[in-house]
Amino acid sequence: MLHLLLFLVFGFACVAGAVNLLVQRHPINSALSLVLVMGSLAGEYLLLGAEFLAAIQVIVYAGAIMVLFVFVIMLLNAGEEERTAGSRVALVLGLPGMFIGSVLVAWLLLDRSPTRAVAAGALKGDPQTIGWLLFHNYLLPFEVTSILVLIAIMGAVVLASQPRMDASTKKEG
Amino acid sequence: MVPLSFYLVLSGILFACGVTGFLIKRNIIAIFMSIELMLNGVNLSFVAFAAQWGALSGQVFVFFVMVVAAAEAAVGLAIIIAVFRTRETLNVDYVNLLKL
Secondary structure (H helix, E strand, O other): OHHHHHHHHHHHHHHHHHHHHHHOOOHHHHHHHHHHHHHHHHHHHHHHOOHHHHHHHHHHHHHHHHHHHHHHHHHOOOOOOOOOOOOHHHHHHHHHHHHHHHHHHHHHHHHHOOOOEEOOOOOOOOHHHHHHHHHHOOHHHHHHHHHHHHHHHHHHHHHHOOOOOOHHHHHHO | OEEHHHHHHHHHHHHHHHHHHHHHOOEHHHHHHHHHHHHHHHHHHHHHHHHHHOOOHHHHHHHHHHHHHHHHHHHHHHHHHHHHHHHOOOEHHHOOOOOO
16 A cells, blocks of 8 residues: 555656656756656656666766756756747647547556556665676676767767867868 | 556656657757656666566666666767857757758
8 A cells, every 4th residue: 555655656746747847948947857757766666676776766867967967058058948830730639649649558558458566676676686687697788888888978078079170170161 | 566557657658748848849958858758768667567577687778778878968968069059049940950
């Protein structure tokens, strides 16, 4: 009973944050509601027993990535979003279409799927077990992601740095 | 005991919100945040299925998704900064030329 109650509280916070992300005009409000979504998702992970992932979700997602977003919003001085080129057809057809689609999917999942109930903390994902898997079964993907992160660092530095006025750009301009 | 389908419905709602935001938002940063929302929805279904089948590989894959999302956020925000530097706008409707 407590499990269901906690699931509903965290789930409601998730959905409220996601909807708030959509309706807010200012990017900083959207970013803060996304932090709410990620924090309550960490609670859902804890309910499922994924302790390591819950910690990583808070540290990496709600911490690092969202700080990066807020930093960029402040750096670029992003103001209120202006609504341009809105489509009336999308509003008339899209909203009912999305509603019907989500009701159908939810009905299929809730009524027709042969899934069982999940107990609280069903699958213990503590750091020791995850780390063992990561460095034994998934060693090659782990090393590949390290290369990916290295490339991402270099790409970010190259893209965000001030363009140099060297000979080739001068010739074009 | 919470049925697995509850988790899947929540994950579906988050993904649908992400898709909607991707389509209706005009601010390029808000569009990028919608992508993160979609990734989070998928992560939740990964963890839920891992608990259902008792396979920890699902949680390891969520870890990989988070790493890729972090790399994507770094590069994407750098691209946003570069776009803003050349176009002086964050509205995607005004970013309609490949070359200035």
